[in-house]
Amino acid sequence: xxxxxxxxxxxxxxxxxxxGILKDVGAYIKPIVLSxxxxxxxxxxxxxxxxxxxxxxLLAEGFDIDLIxxxxxxxxxxxxxxxxxxxxxxxxxxxxxxxxxxFGGGIVGDVGGFAAATYLRGINCFQIPTTLLAQVDSSxxxxxxxxxxxxxxxxxxxxxPRAVIADTATLKTLPRREFLAGVAEIIKxxxxxxxxxxxxLEKNIEGLINGDSNILSYSIRRSCELKADVVAKDERESGxxxxxxxxxxxxxxxxxxxxxxEYLHGEGVAIGMVLAARLSAKMGLCREDEANRVIALIEKxxxxxxxxxxxIEEIMEAxxxxxxxxxxxxxxxxxxxxxxVSLKSDIPEGKIAEAVSGK
Numbered sequence: 001x002x003x004x005x006x007x008x009x010x011x012x013x014x015x016x017x018x019x020g021i022l023k024d025v026g027a028y029i030k031p032i033v034l035s036x037x038x039x040x041x042x043x044x045x046x047x048x049x050x051x052x053x054x055x056x057x058l059l060a061e062g063f064d065i066d067l068i069x070x071x072x073x074x075x076x077x078x079x080x081x082x083x084x085x086x087x088x089x090x091x092x093x094x095x096x097x098x099x100x101x102x103f104g105g106g107i108v109g110d111v112g113g114f115a116a117a118t119y120l121r122g123i124n125c126f127q128i129p130t131t132l133l134a135q136v137d138s139s140x141x142x143x144x145x146x147x148x149x150x151x152x153x154x155x156x157x158x159x160x161p162r163a164v165i166a167d168t169a170t171l172k173t174l175p176r177r178e179f180l181a182g183v184a185e186i187i188k189x190x191x192x193x194x195x196x197x198x199x200x201l202e203k204n205i206e207g208l209i210n211g212d213s214n215i216l217s218y219s220i221r222r223s224c225e226l227k228a229d230v231v232a233k234d235e236r237e238s239g240x241x242x243x244x245x246x247x248x249x250x251x252x253x254x255x256x257x258x259x260x261x262e263y264l265h266g267e268g269v270a271i272g273m274v275l276a277a278r279l280s281a282k283m284g285l286c287r288e289d290e291a292n293r294v295i296a297l298i299e300k301x302x303x304x305x306x307x308x309x310x311x312i313e314e315i316m317e318a319x320x321x322x323x324x325x326x327x328x329x330x331x332x333x334x335x336x337x338x339x340x341v342s343l344k345s346d347i348p349e350g351k352i353a354e355a356v357s358g359k
Contacts, residue, residue, distance in 0.1 A: 002221050006140065007232040008160060015140060015164040015224050017217075022053045022128070022167040025101075026061035029126055032162050034097035036064045041085060041112035042103040043072045046130055049173055054103065054128075066092055070111060074260040077107045077147050079155065085115040099124035099162075105131035105178070106138040106265060110153070113144030117159030127161040130170040132182025133266050136189075136223035139164050141231040141244075147260065151321045152252045158236050166224075168217060181266025183209060183301050184247075186219050188273060189226045191294055192243045195339030197222050202293070205300050243341050246333040247273030250356075253318035254307045263304070270303035279355035280335035283347065290338050312356045316349070 001018030016028060038058065047069065058065050068088045070081050089098075100123060102112030109127050116125035129139035145156020171179065186208070190198030200218075201208065207215040227244065234241035251272030255263055263271070274295050281291035299305050307315070319330045329345040330352075336342055 004224055004228055006228045008235055011160045013161060013163050017166045017221055019168045023057050025054060025165055026057040028165055030061045033099050036062055037094060037098040038063050038101055039066045039068055039089060040101045040103055041068045042108055044069050046104045077111055079146055081111055082115050082146060086119060089119055096120050096123055101126045101128060103128045106134045109134050109139050110144055111146060113159055114146060114156055117144050117157040125161045127164045129166050131174055132171055132179050133185050135166040136182060136220050137185040140224055140227050152255055180302050181264040184266040184270040184303055186223050187297055188246050189223045191338060192246045192341045193226050198338050202297055209301055242343050243333055246341055247276050249319060249332050250275040253315045256318040257310050257314040267304050270298050271307050274298055274305045275355050277335055282351055282355055286335040286337055312353055315356055
């Protein structure tokens with residue numbers, strides 16, 4: 001098992017990464033909790049597979065647990081689902097000493113984390129991610145929230161978990177499409193902060209997408225290291241942390257334009273990275289051959305590189321309500337080179353449209 005630290009003073013916490021560590025969750029969280037009352041937020045499919053392991057671990061440490069099942073799917077990442085969680089917590093009379101475990105993929109983590117952040121103005125939250133995307137990205141850093149019909153993640157809070165426990169064995173039951181969606185976020189880390197890691201992925205991408213345990217373990221750890229470093233320097237996205245949004249401005253627009261039903265989040269990010277790389281080259285910010293390396297690696301990963309059937313106008317309109325917009329201007333994270341990106345907001349609409357159209 002590897003343990004990394006997110007250094008945020010009194011809000012700092014550990015990320016535990018390892019195979020088969022789900023059985024040790026009770027022991028990991030016991031020294032941190034304020035009481036034995038714990039509610040588990042998850043979805044039925046995850047609970048059906050792993051309930052015995054997690055429940056046994058928690059009961060062995062004396063926890064009093066309650067299960068809150070929420071429906072799967074991006075269309076349930078909303079305030080109604082959060083309200084349903086509140087209802088259960090209130091009926092159980094959970095107080096400020098209680099804890100919530102978000103056990104599942106990115107949607108469960110975002111919704112459960114937001115419920116924990118806002119219930120009684122905040123109770124302990126533990127993230128146990130079961131998808132690759134959640135293990136390398138969404139479970140770390142404290143971003144929680146839900147969607148609004150007009151935009152993705154428009155309602156949320158920065159709320160750090162007390163610990164992240166990532167059992168890589170859970171990835172064995174992950175559908176291939178979901179697994180590849182997580183690969184998109186791994187590629188992102190190489191582009192934004194580590195050219196050596198990007199080169200490693202170019203060399204080992206086949207092994208990664210086929211689940212080679214050594215390549216996968218290293219890729220998860222390195223991704224978490226890079227994110228933890230950024231979050232420690234800029235917890236609330238006042239500057240540096242914005243680089244984590246590479247590909248997301250375009251990606252969220254693609255997701256919104258298709259009603260959050262056509263593409264998984266990681267697939268939207270993959271398309272967004274292609275468009276961001278293309279725009280970076282068109283603006284003369286990076287060399288065209290470096291942009292092409294990014295696009296080629298995404299394509300080699302089996303991820304989508306274009307949003308088939310989505311009109312340019314729909315993507316452009318969706319970007320205008322992106323939460324990352326500032327002073328009415330859409331902000332993009334664009335490449336300077338592989339391993340280095342910067343934030344840009346004065347991008348001519350014509351250049352954006354060219355990047356989207358591929359012209």
